Amino acid sequence: xxxxxxxxxxxxxxxxxxxxxxxxxxxxxxxxxxxxxxxxxxxxxxxxxxxxxxxxxxxxxxxxxxxxxxxxxxxxxxxxxxxxxxxxxxxxxxxxxxxxxxxxxxxxxxxxxxxxxxxxxxxxxxxxxxxxxxxxxxxxxxxxxxxxxxxxxxxxxxxxxxxxxxxxxxxxxxxxxxxxxxxxxxxxxxxxxxxxxxxxxxxxxxxxxxxxxxxxxxxxxxxxxxxxxxxxxxxxxxxxxxxxxxxxxxxxxxxxxxxxxxxxxxxxxxxxxxxxxxxxxxxxxxxxxxxxxxxxxxxxxxxxxxxxxxxxxxxxxxxxxxxxxxxxxxxxxxxxxxxxxxxxxxxxxxxxxxxxxxxxxxxxxxxxxxxxxxxxxxxxxxxxxxxxxxxxxx
Amino acid sequence: xxxxxxxxxxxxxxxxxxxxxxxxxxxxxxxxxxxxxxxxxxxxxxxxxxxxxxxxxxxxxxxxxxxxxxxxxxxxxxxxxxxxxxxxxxxxxxxxxxxxxxxxxxxxxxxxxxxxxxxxxxxxxxxxxxxxxxxxxxxxxxxxxxxxxxxxxxxxxxxxxxx
Numbered sequence: 218x219x220x221x222x223x224x225x226x227x228x229x230x231x232x233x234x235x236x237x238x239x240x241x242x243x244x245x246x247x248x249x250x251x252x253x254x255x256x257x258x259x260x261x262x263x264x265x266x267x268x269x270x271x272x273x274x275x276x277x278x279x280x281x282x283x284x285x286x287x288x289x290x291x292x293x294x295x296x297x298x299x300x301x302x303x304x305x306x307x308x309x310x311x312x313x314x315x316x317x318x319x320x321x322x323x324x325x326x327x328x329x330x331x332x333x334x335x336x337x338x339x340x341x342x343x344x345x346x347x348x349x350x351x352x353x354x355x356x357x358x359x360x361x362x363x364x365x366x367x368x369x370x371x372x373x374x375x376x377x378x379x380x381x382x383x384x385x386x387x388x389x390x391x392x393x394x395x396x397x398x399x400x401x402x403x404x405x406x407x408x409x410x411x412x413x414x415x416x417x418x419x420x421x422x423x424x425x426x427x428x429x430x431x432x433x434x435x436x437x438x439x440x441x442x443x444x445x446x447x448x449x450x451x452x453x454x455x456x457x458x459x460x461x462x463x464x465x466x467x468x469x470x471x472x473x474x475x476x477x478x479x480x481x482x483x484x485x486x487x488x489x490x491x492x493x494x495x496x497x498x499x500x501x502x503x504x505x506x507x508x509x510x511x512x513x514x515x516x517x518x519x520x521x522x523x524x525x526x527x528x529x530x531x532x533x534x535x536x537x538x539x540x541x542x543x544x545x546x547x548x549x550x551x552x553x554x555x556x557x558x559x560x561x562x563x564x565x566x567x568x569x570x571x572x573x574x575x576x577x578x579x580x581x582x583x584x585x586x587x588x589x590x591x592x593x594x595x596x597x598x599x600x601x602x603x604x605x606x607x608x609x610x611x
Numbered sequence: 612x613x614x615x616x617x618x619x620x621x622x623x624x625x626x627x628x629x630x631x632x633x634x635x636x637x638x639x640x641x642x643x644x645x646x647x648x649x650x651x652x653x654x655x656x657x658x659x660x661x662x663x664x665x666x667x668x669x670x671x672x673x674x675x676x677x678x679x680x681x682x683x684x685x686x687x688x689x690x691x692x693x694x695x696x697x698x699x700x701x702x703x704x705x706x707x708x709x710x711x712x713x714x715x716x717x718x719x720x721x722x723x724x725x726x727x728x729x730x731x732x733x734x735x736x737x738x739x740x741x742x743x744x745x746x747x748x749x750x751x752x753x754x755x756x757x758x759x760x761x762x763x764x765x766x767x768x769x770x771x772x773x774x
Contacts, residue, residue, distance in 0.1 A: 297691045300732040335638075335675040336731050338744040368638060371675030373729060387633030389672040405631070448693045448734035455735050485692075518693060518734070532692045536729055542672075 224471050225460035227442035229422040237311040249323040259428035260440040265413030266514030268502045277400035278324040281408035288329035289411040295373040296484035298516030301444040302414035310347040316417035318362050327361050334369045373540035378411045391544040392588035436462030439501025450521035465498040476521040484516035485533040486593035489600040526605035548591025551582040569610045615651050623658050646677040682717045682724035687741045691730035694738035705752040
């Protein structure tokens with residue numbers, strides 16, 4: 218490895234969780250406003266990919282006057298290339314449950330759910346056991362808090378928070394219009410805090426060590442560490458906790474196979490970065506920093522020179538076409554037409570300029586689709602087509 | 612038929628009769644029956660006091676709620692990018708060859724169905740597949756032959772993994 222290219226590895230998330238009872242007890246004795254301020258000053262942003270400031274989310278829900286509020290842990294991990302949440306729920310489930318209970322204390326909620334994707338059904342027995350043990354402790358502490366496991370049934374779109382509510386309410390997982398936002402009108406119309414598994418695990422770190430330990434990691438606008446799910450053409454696929462704000466070039470030096478042609482950051486709904494852009498791309502949330510900063514749910518897929526970018530795009534579009542909920546036309550028809558379109562170009566039935574038409578279609582989808590799914594198809598489509606145009610045609 | 616009715620009864624007792632119990636009830640039926648028959652959906656609608664079309668509309672939205680008769684062992688092989696890059700097609704061909712069925716089909720004895728599915732979340736151990744709810748990773752044609760032989764040998768049903 219070239220000196221100076223060291224990525225900063227961090228070990229918080231999977232650190233021993235045996236002190237969860239202490240953390241829970243300690244947190245429940247602090248004023249809720251103090252806990253919220255701790256979270257806000259840590260500048261933790263949601264780790265599911267969208268990056269909403271977690272402390273503000275909790276504050277918004279805490280300020281709601283409703284007597285019934287809900288907490289939901291979003292474990293519908295479905296973005297291609299992401300597999301970190303399962304690891305958290307397998308290795309340190311007590312951290313997540315503790316964080317949910319602290320959130321319950323902060324916002325005034327007594328009922329929480331974990332929405333676990335159907336593909337992870339095999340986790341159910343272990344998780345239910347952890348929940349039973351956790352609830353027994355809550356009872357000992359005289360803290361009225363219940364957690365239930367809710368199983369998804371194989372729909373990527375249910376990772377979208379309002380689609381997830383619909384699904385839990387026994388309906389098709391079709392996203393709602395926003396606003397109203399979940400913190401005022403969520404599950405069953407009640408104020409709801411919905412956080413990604415990893416976000417909750419980070420709040421545990423913050424309540425344990427204080428905001429500063431977390432804030433000191435990362436860079437401006439992108440504080441703390443993040444789990445990365447690394448897959449594709451790499452000698453060491455797996456899950457790694459790294460400091461945010463790293464350069465993609467450093468990442469590729471560490472994880473690439475020496476022949477990395479491009480990296481897809483953020484899964485099928487993310488961006489493809491070609492080799493020539495590695496140096497100017499950092500991984501973190503968009504801020505006022507110079508250069509390109511890509512937010513991510515943590516999916517990092519590496520492709521070496523043996524891979525056809527046409528096949529990659531074809532695979533992503535097929536994924537979107539199947540997972541589009543079908544509710545709004547730009548996404549339902551757009552995904553079909555994009556897939557048909559690149560196939561027609563590849564077969565030579567349409568010329569290369571047709572790709573520009575398709576690019577305009579993704580732009581329309583970006584503006585008019587109802588939710589993040591349809592809006593984000595443009596990300597991978599345009600970044601792949603613009604950087605590897607010749608591979609789309611020949 | 613009677614068995615399904617009894618099952619729906621038990622499930623509504625367990626989960627309640629609110630609309631928010633619909634998914635757990637549908638899942639409960641699929642786990643026992645391997646799929647949702649039209650009859651089962653109509654009876655669930657009756658039990659929850661919902662229009663049957665609503666139950667059908669909800670059930671058919673979710674890829675893990677089968678509404679066509681499926682084999683006892685449902686194989687779902689991941690077709691998303693990393694699994695495809697790491698040799699999914701060879702594994703799939705091996706399965707098709709061993710079971711003599713194509714994707715979307717069920718063996719004549721009703722034992723195996725074969726489907727492709729979207730990202731299972733095992734990209735670091737690709738290719739991956741589910742057989743009912745058991746995960747198999749780092750598949751190769753040799754490995755999948757061994758796994759399927761295991762199922763074929765016990766297909767008498769004593770070790771059914773779908774409980």
